[in-house]
Amino acid sequence: MDRMPKWADVVLIPLISLILAAILSALVILGIGEDPVAAVKMMVSGALGSTYGWGYTLYYATNFMFTGLAVAVAFHARLFNIGGEGQAMLGGLGVAIACLYVPWPHWTLALGGAAVLAALFGAAWAAIPAWLQAKRGSHIVITTIMFNFIASAVLNYVLVNVMRPQGSMDPATARFSETVHLPTLHELLAPIGISFSKAAPANVSLLVAVAACVLVWLLIWRTRLGYEIRAYGHSETGALYAGISPVRITMIAMLISGGLAGCMAINNVMGEAERLVLNATEGAGFIGIAVALMGRSHPFGVFLSAILFGFLYQGGAELALWTSIPRELIVVIQALVILFTGALDNMVRMPLEKLFLSLRKGRA
Amino acid sequence: MDFLTLIQIFDSTIRLSTPLLLACLAGLFSERAGVYDIGLEGKMLMAAFFSAAVAAVTGSVWLGLLAGIAASMVLAGLHGVAAITFRGNQLISGVAINFLAAGLTVLIAQDWFQQGGRTPSLMGGGRFTPLSLPLAETLAPVPVIGPIYAELLSGHSILVYLAFLAVPASWWVLNRTRFGLRLRAVGENPAAVDTAGVSVVGLRFAAVAICGLLCGIAGAYLATALQAGFVKDMTAGRGFIALAALIFAKWRPWHAMWACLLFGFLQAVALRYQNLDIGGLVIPVQVMDALPYILTVVILAGFVGKAIPPRAGGEPYVKER
Amino acid sequence: MTDDQAGGRQAPAAPAIELRGISKAFGPVQANKDISIRVMPGTIHGIIGENGAGKSTLMSILYGFYKADEGEIFINGRKTEIPDSQAAIAAGIGMVFQHFKLVENFTVLENIILGAEDGGLLRPSLSKARKVLSELAVEYELNVDPESRIDQIGVGMQQRVEILKALYRQADILILDEPTGVLTPAEADQLFRILDRLRAEGKTILLITHKLREIMEITDTVSVMRRGEMTATVKTADTSPEELAELMVGRKVLLRVDKVPARPGQTVLEVDNLRVRDPKGVERVKGIDLTVRGGEILGIAGVAGNGQSELLEVLGGMRPGHGQIRLNGTPLALEGPGSDGRARRAAGIAHVPEDRQREGLIMEFHAWENVAFGYHRDPAYQSGPLMNNAALLRDTQAKMQKFDVRPPDPSLAAKNFSGGNQQKIVVAREIERNPNLLLVGQPTRGVDIGAIEFIHKQIVALRDQGAAILLVSVELDEILSLSDRIAVMFDGRIMGERLPGETDERELGLLMAGVSGEAA
16 A cells, blocks of 8 residues: 555645745744745735736746756656756857857747757757766766856856957857847737736746646656656666666656756746856756756646746845845755755655554554 | 976965865765765855854854854754655755755855855954974975975965875774774665664764764865855855765775865966966866866766765665565 | 583573564554564574565564564563664674675675774774684684675675674574575585584574475474464474475465476577676676477576576566577577567567566556556557557556456556565566567565466466466476476576476486586
8 A cells, every 4th residue: 555645745745845944944034133924925025916026937937947847857767967057058058059140030930949959959968967877877966067067167168258249348148139039928918918017037938838848748647758767767677677778768868858958048048138148047957956856846846836936036036125135045945945845855754654554544 | 387386386286175175085984984965065165154254253263163163064964864864865965955055154144244145354363374384484495395395385274284184084094993894884785784783874974974074174264264254155166076076086085185186286277377378279267167077077987997986875774674 | 602601501491582472564564463482592493484474574673673563572581672783682693684784895804893893993803803703613614714805705605704793793593584595505505504503502593484495404493474473383393394384375285286288389489509797797697508499388497696587687688698599580689779678579578577576567657557568669558649548557457357466456556566466467468468488587486375376377378378488486396386398507507407207306406506417
């Protein structure tokens, strides 16, 4: 028998972990002499109280959906891809190349082309650690960490020495042309009579991210490849037995993962900044870890927790603006979520399993 | 490049290697006991902040050092609870600790000092001062040996000497003592330790505590000796370079020292020359920055000798059914 | 340990070990139920039972590895709490686990002193241990080179190290859990001589096994366990293998499988000079030739670890090899493209692997997903780009019914079925493909008696339909009752072939020990 009903595993444990993280965060806020209730109120009104707030919340959420899905797909193959950050940086490079050097006739084509190049660049950056893991047994966690640093050096070099426009002191590319501008939610919703904040950066990439959630769900739970990825993730010897090539699955899962992380760039680089700057990813690759853990590696869970983190990011920015609480509060909350949903999972799980066991015994 | 420049580069190599070496030995104790630690960075950062903060408030660098060690050990304890007690994923726990430190340090720094997430600059007794080795002044004029002794070896803070003394000490503890034997055993086969009547949990916590202690010294060195105060994210990836050095050294103390000196040298060169010109071939600074990571990947790939980690590394110990 | 200490202990009639009312549950599984035994000093007491009967759990409780939920332990008549292994060692108990607890890259000496060092420095401990070891070697004929690394000595030697570990800690009570599983019959005999010697020195020995022969050969008294309960304790001299077998399984056992003589047809599988290296480069299979014809069962006997697993895995496409294999005359690739499990299945080879939990099933997958495992590319399971879950469910229901899988619930995860029912799912999946060749590894390991009979019948039925069957088992009884021909493997080679009617366990045992037919 299972030790617990499925709903407890899927809903109850993440919920309790989240509550624990929230309580500790509240204590941190108290500790620095602020009022947690007021802080939450300000976060809610700042992130969800206006279409402007929503626009930022959803913009961040779009980033986190991509990086969260990236981590989740790799998790299914029992690969821990910490390299989302570097892959997203390289994705940005792909987007910049697509947008600067190709004369796109229309934004739709540009979006397609940029997404493909972003995915390719991200996948390529994941490919080396994946190959080293599959063929040489090099621990992918360490190699992807190393590749994050290498990516930032690469980006730094390219922006300073290659793509920086003449005369500019800023390590950034030139601004993209008007034709590759992605419509924001304001521009998308206005024709159907919904007024949405003009200033908020949420854009059509959100729809791409949601589509990616659906596609990843289909891939993992409904296709043969997903079946093989999950089988490999549960048992490598089992995969060998069933004629599923570990090398192939490792490569494919990581390429998809890197591709998804790379695709984040269509949101932050193409949709928002409209040029490639240093540190464009702003740690979104790492937040993907928290998002995937919180969402239990399920695309729907990733969708929900991406929105939660989008809310935290926007709410945190508002807090930093109006109170003396710095933005780093979000980093603390993010750490606590990773800690409780990832590393301290058993702390919540073991007492719950005992509880359900005694309930069942009581009934029997 | 003249002799004096070389001395200066090596001198700065030693300074920059020290935090790497301390963190690397910290990771060595943890990982030889079977507990992976990618949270070296976070522990160093936390220690850097608390040592600088306490040193700034009390004016005593030694109290600062103690505070840094304590802060680092609290995080190490958290890692222990997650990885050992609750048998959680050690890598995820390490990631969480890095973020926790990155966030909390700025949050607390802002609350205490209101200087945009930094501590006030340390002055006087708030910093570790250079130690002058005996006869440094006298020997300085002697050609070659003089500068090497007086400039290169002398004039570092006490923590530098401590870090390099920790290398033979670590080797001795690991290979010549009962504790070392048990520590290595628990990283290879915890069941052997358990059935021999020794507590796996106790040993691993001890290893994690040593890791916390050494990371604490590393962080304190950064903020109170190498620099004069804490600034946001001041570890700047050193925890990961230390991790890289640990793999490069294949989890052995003496090799760890050489790896850290190599990576410290790369940092020293990158610091001195923006773009390095070697016989017409210009090496951009970014290559120097990335080189430790690239070298580690090459080592991990097994093209230059295979890095085989402790067998039970990363796996929480669960008694077999 | 001096003679008069041991002699002093033999005089009074306090049992060396007494367990009273021991119970232990793992979650919902009751592993031990109210178990009581008494073992007198200076005797060998056997504990026999099927896999999963709770023998190992009971011994782990005695060694402090697990904590009993209820019950008391008395050592030499004194009530003793054993919360951990340290307490067990202090009480004079030593244990040799089925899977050795040795640090592989340590020397023998380092393993022996681990946890029993004198003082904080290693050097004095090592030199003392070196001395004690040479004394023990003389006293018990337990010779090992103290400076060898564990990963460089054989399993027989490793077992000696485990025994020496216990003796070094001055254990008076020695528990051995399935000690002969990895030994050749000759090595096992040697072990029994050592145990005999230990008994003569006054040590008390608990021997856990599922092999009746060993119980009859060496023990003074024996307890039988079944489903977590102790069903009987008898003097070995007063019982018979038949009686013990009946006590073990709770009813008369069918010792022979009902089957008609084989009618072998065309040669299906030919293996020529097959060689296999493991990932470390050690040659595990050293040039094997064999053939299996349609309608016959070729049984491969041998002690675990003599290359049988590697043979099966190469044939099943799980690892590369060198040499030639042909199926119905067509050569099959042994490495590179076309040598994986997928290609093997396409060629009509089905495979019931040795380890169903790590290989044959994905424990977290539903039964309906597992029924497709390995055959998940079958067009019947696809609809367009997606998997056809409805078809999978239908297929699973049909197979569960035909093979009497309980409970017949396709959406239950594999881990929630009993060992026997898990194995039925694997066997159903492989046999229902009507393969040309069926590879079967340890088909009844950890499977209850009822399911064993059922699985054996299914294998014989497949043979009678004309399939070729290659059976690997470390259970000689299984080999003797199922096979039409028997090949014995030792050290990566085939030592000889025998017909089941013309051989016996003694002769096979010699072959398994590497003594070739001509010499024997």
